[in-house]
Amino acid sequence: MHELAITQSMLDLVLKQAEEAEAEKVGKINLVLGEMTGVVGRCVQFYFDFLSKGTLAEGAALNFKVILTTAKCQNCHKEFELGEFDWTCPHCQSNNIEITGGKELFVESIEVD
C-alpha cells in the first residue's frame, strides 16, 4: 500500500527532471526496485495511470528492473542470493551475513521527446 506514496514521489521526481530538460512528453521511465522493499510493480503501474493523467508523463511506459536480495557472508566473503526461509551462507553455513542488494528504490533514467 506504500505504492501510492512511492508512485507520487516518483512522478514528482520524473516531472521535475522532464521540465528541467524542457521535454514535451515522457515516453518511458526506467525504475530500479529492490526485492526487499516490497514495492509491487503492478501496484505502481495502477497508481501511475491514475496520478499521471493530464501531466507530461501521461501514458509513459514503466520499465521495472527488479534487484534480488543478495548478501555477502562475513565469514567466507562469498556473495549469494538470500533464500526465502534460510539465511545461512550456502558455501560455509555461517549465519553472519551482510545484505548487499535488494534495498534499491530509484529512477534510473527517463526517455523524453
Place this chain on the structure above:
Amino acid sequence: MEIKVVKNILGANDQIAGKNRQLFDSNQVFVVNVMASPGAGKTSVIMETIKRLKGKTRVGVVEGDISSSLDAEAIGKEDVPVVQINTGGECHLDASMTASALGDLPLNDIDLLLIENVGNLVCPAEFRIGEDIRILIASTPEGDDKPFKYPLMFHEADVVLINKIDLLPYLKFDVNAFTQTIRGINQKVKIFPVSCTTGEGIEEWVSWLLGRMEKS
C-alpha cells in the same frame, strides 16, 4: 532522448526528514520511531516506558494511526504531551506528516520523543521521519518466522523488543532461533525480551535507552 536520473524515489521524504532532524537537534530532543504490526504492543511499551522514566527524563509522544484518537487518549492519562496524527488511510508515517505534528508539541520541554508509527511491518521501514533510533516490537504470538517475511524491517531496526514473553509457555516461539535469525542480517541490533503485563525486561530496555540518550 534519454536522461540519466539515478535518484532515490524517496529523496524528497529524506530531505524533510533531515529538516525534522535539525529541529530535534536544535531542541536537544532524542527521537524514537516505534514500529510494529497491529496489536504487537506499541502503545503498551510506550506506556511502560513513560512510567519508568517519570522524574528521570521529560517524555513526549506522537501517535500515528490511520484513524481514531484512542491511543492518544490512553497516553494523555500519563500526563505527558501527546499529539495524534491520523494518516487518513496512509499505512505509515512520513517525514512531512511528522513535521505537521511537531508544531503542537513543546519541543523545548521534551528530552525524549516517542513516535508510534502506524501498525505495519512493510511500509514504515521505507520512510525516515528524522528519528535517532528505530525500534521494532515483535510479539511472541506473531510467530518466530517474521524476520523472513519482513526482512527490511528487521534489517533496519536498531532495537527489537520481543514482547509478550509471559505467553511463551503457551506458544511455539523459539526465542533463540528468532534472535539468531535477526542477528544474522543485523549485527548492530539490540534485542530485549519483555512483557508489558508482568514488567519483565522493561527495566533493561529503559536503562539501555537512557544510556543511549546520554551518548547522543
